[in-house]
Amino acid sequence: MRLIIGLETHLQLRSKSKLFCSCPTDKYLEAPPNSLVCPVCSGQPGSKPRGINEEALRNALRIAVALNCKIRAGEPVYFQRKNYFYPDLPSGYQRTSTPVGVGGELAGVRIRDVHIEEDPGRYDLRSGRVDYNRSGIPLIEVVTEPDIKSPEQARQYLEELQGVLNYLNAAREEPGSERVDANLSYEGHSRIEVKNINSFKGVFTALTYEAARQKTLVEKGIEFVQETRHFDEAQGTTLGLRKKETVSDYRYFPDPDVPPLVISGKMVEEMRKGIPELPAAKRKRLVKQYGLAEQDAFAISLEPEFVDAFEHVAKEVEARKAAFFMLGVLRKQLNYRGLRLKNSEILPRHVVELVKMVSAGEVTDKVAEQMLVVFLDKGIPADIRRHAQEAGLLGVKAGKELEDAVEKAVKENEKAVKDYLGGNEKALHFLAGRIMALTKGRAAPEEVHRLLKKKLGK
Ligand SMILES: [Zn+2]
Structure with a gap:
């Protein structure tokens, strides 16, 4: 049985203000509920949206270009009203654009289209409270073709997407800023949409569970209908929500309050020039230039600051030793603390010193790791070597x-x-x-x- 998976990834775009009003977006999760709202983003009658937020548009274009999408420069992009009723949506419709980019590709998966949307507010089912601080925050939705054949491949695609995003600085990074809906079916059987996957990590769990559930039904000869299911992250399961809406249920129509947007060829060109060397290209270069294994190059390539640090370290010590240390103990200790290299105090020169001391046999791998733990938890001594000497950490060779x-x-x-x-x-x-x-x-x-x-x- 052939598994067919398509993903719709929603990413909050970086921008100081919301998509159609000037409400700030900074720290919207921590701000008191409904303190970052105005008549526009709280859907009050008679309020009119401002023109589209330029910063959000540029960041959306940056992502579309980096995903190898064709941008329809010169053609109008319309904002439509997608009508549905839910407490998180005060106006009763969500504004969503026609594609700004189409026909892209990432990690062997075709990207059908990329468009802009506004985020709804947050509704707490248990308390019945709504918070519209999030309402109107710009989103980009990246829709793939149904090219993905396994939960594992979905994970690889999302890892690559995360890698690209890490380089672009165009999307927000708070928890919940990345949300995925997944469509999944076995060939010849009904398609199920799993909603509410609130992290990239959750996607693999949700898909694995849902694929196994459908497989069991198919094998037992139990027919099931097309429906939307909700991912329960705590349980790692999916629950039936409702029969799936079709496009016509949403009664899309162009928003009369938002004029169509025309992206100029000049702007697209400018975006294209501003795209840095992305993970896939970086990886090829790391393999060629430093003789790294593909897998190591992949792991190093996903965060720009990690690559930069590696290249810096590799100037001073043997590249393979640098990779071994950085992907081994350094990555392990960072992950353990939920840190990215850029959020830690570790600098390339610290890594250089540790790798040099290990290479010279002055400290063992184990001690280097202990030293790293101290650096991360208690701070970095001014003179690393002296610190090791004074703390009696230098290797016991003989004697x-x-x-x-x-x-x-x-x-x-x-x-x-x-x-x-x-x-x-x-x-x-x-x-x-x-x-x-x-x-x-x-x-x-x-x-x-x-x-x-x-x-x-x-
Ligand atoms: Zn507002």
Whole structure:
């Protein structure tokens, strides 16, 4: 059975004010409810929208161009009213544009169209309260063709999209600024739309659940109808909401209050020139220039500040070692704290010092990681090397401390020694582990093994 998936991704565009009024958008999540509203974005009778927000339009175009869309310069883009009733929509309709870009492509998935919309407010089902601070914040919706064949491929597409967005600085980054609706069906069966996926991460969970649910129904011969389902993030499941609306249910018609918009060829050209080297191109270059594996190049390429730091580090130390450290311990410790490199205090020169110390055998990987943890949690010392020296972190290569540790481990673990001498290789690893613990991870593993074998006469 062939799985067919299409995604509609809504992204809040960066702009100081809302799409059709001058209400500010900054910190709208933290502001007291309904404190960032005016008659326009709260849908009061008689209020008229201002002309479209130029900053939002430019950011939408930037994204459309970066997704390889064709921009219809010179042709009018209309804002339409999409009519539906829900408490988050005070006017009873959402303004949504005809496509600003069509026929794009990203990560092997065709982009059908890209258009601009205004965000509705937020409605809390439980309390019944509405907050219109979000109402009117500009959105871009990126609609793919149904080219995606698995939840895994959907994840790859969204990773690539996130990568592109990281470079453009055109979309907002708060929680909930990226929302996805997914259409999914098995060939020949009804199409289900899953709504309310409020993060890119949730998409994989929602699709995996929904694909398995439909597969079971199909295999049992149970027919199901086209419907909209709601993703429950806490449970990782989807729930039936309503029969799917068709386009005609929304009674689209051009908004008489918003004049059509004409994008000039000059503006498109300007956008095109302003697009930086994007992740896909960057990746190819990293493989060629630094001899990195494709997978490492991919992982490095998704955040511009991470690539920049890598290229800086790779000037000073061997590129593969830089990649190994940055994608290993650095990425792990950043992820653990929910940080991006740009939001941490770690600078390329700090990474250079750590990688240099590891390469020279002055500290072990483990100690370098411990040092990084200290940097992230307590701040970075002015002189990293001196800090390591004073904290007694520099490697124990040979000498009395290591010999004492070997002595102690052998003395305290007679059974392991016996087992090893009796031919059990695993026992040696156990003894080495004891020595690592005694030296607080500062001893180089090869040296520990060498000394142990020497001591035990093998
Ligand atoms: Zn307003």
